[in-house]
Amino acid sequence: MRIAVIPGDGIGVDTTVEAVKAIRAVGDVFGRSFDLEMLPWGADYFLKTGITMPSDGYAMLRDQFDAVFIGALGDPRVPDNRHARDILLGTRFELDLYVNYRPVKLLDQRLCPLKERTTQDVNFVVFRENTEGLYVSIGGRFKAGTEDEVAIQEEVNTYKGVHRIIRHAFEFASTHGRRSICMTDKSNAMAQGHALWQRVFKEVALQYPGIEARHLYIDALALCLVQNPAQFDVIVTNNLFGDIITDLGAALQGGLGMAASGNLHPGKTSMFEPVHGSAPPLAGKNVANPMGAILSAALMLDYLGLAPEAAAVDAAVQAAVMAGHGTRDIGGSLGTAEAGDRIAALIHR
Secondary structure, eight states, X not given: OEEEEEXXXXXXXXXXXXXXXXXXXXXXXXXXXXXXXXXXXXXXXXHHHXXXXXXXXXXXXXHHOSEEEEOOOOOTTSTTOHHHIIIIIHHHHHTTOOEEEEEEEXXXXXXXXXXXXXXXXXXXXXXEXXXXXXXXXXXXXXXXXXXXXXXXXXEEOOHXXXXXXXXXXXXXXXXXXXXXXXXXXXXXXXXXXXXXXXXXXXXXXXXXXXXXXXXEEHHXXXXXXXXXXXXXXXXXXXXXXXXXXXXXXXXXXXXXXXXXXXXXXXXXXXXXXXXXXXXXXXXXXXXXXXXXXHHHHHHHHHHTTOHHHHHHHHHHHHHHHHTTOSXXXXXXXXOHHHHHHHHHHHHHO
């Protein structure tokens, strides 16, 4: 299998190394051959060449690779982060990766900031619409930098976009034994665009009578996630709200360093990335948590049809966490590389 690897910036580079280490360990154990092509796109490449990514970059990712693994992007040397926008958001839009898939799973109850919560209480999935909403950059600024400045950002919701992400959520629930789906919006205040979400959710829910369909406004959902996360199985929402509540989900499972994600177009080349940012001040200091990156690699393997291999990676991360063999942010004493080595060793066992 051919996989494009874009290490990114900052600690993205550090944690991607450990994800690659886990993939290679899986290859050794299961006799799999992975052709990992390292692509240099990131802040350093942009500052050196003036190119965020080659003109044929999106087509190359789509046509020449089975999957894409990408590290965190962002560098203060590029104040407008244009390289990150072109590489990350550009790939999402150009490859039509309309599903942002975020499993939120607590591996050890000591990592949850909520008191008296167990691993059974934090185990849900968020599906975020990934190609519409407020992130399509429709709008503009007028009289910028003056007291009369006007800034407009418009939200886009289409029937096609809303329908396919909601249907994907129901299909996932149906095939993975999940009992309920909660759709969250702000239709009481954003009546036009979010009325579409209401209509489509009710329409699709009728086709899945065995799955409980419920609705919460986004502010109420945030409250409920903190009060009792155990009530949620699957959550589906728009781009902005999904971005926010998946960070809340990351906090529930032990922090951004534990969070994995996939950007999917089911059946086509898709992209996988840890949720954490690039944290440039920490780059190269061997302190970043690589587990989110390694778990993202597991999501990628599962998507590629390698379920036993993905399960081996998940089990190794679980064992490392339970044994306290992690980085300082989750109560361990290991560095980035040592944590990655430990997980690779557990995969080999």
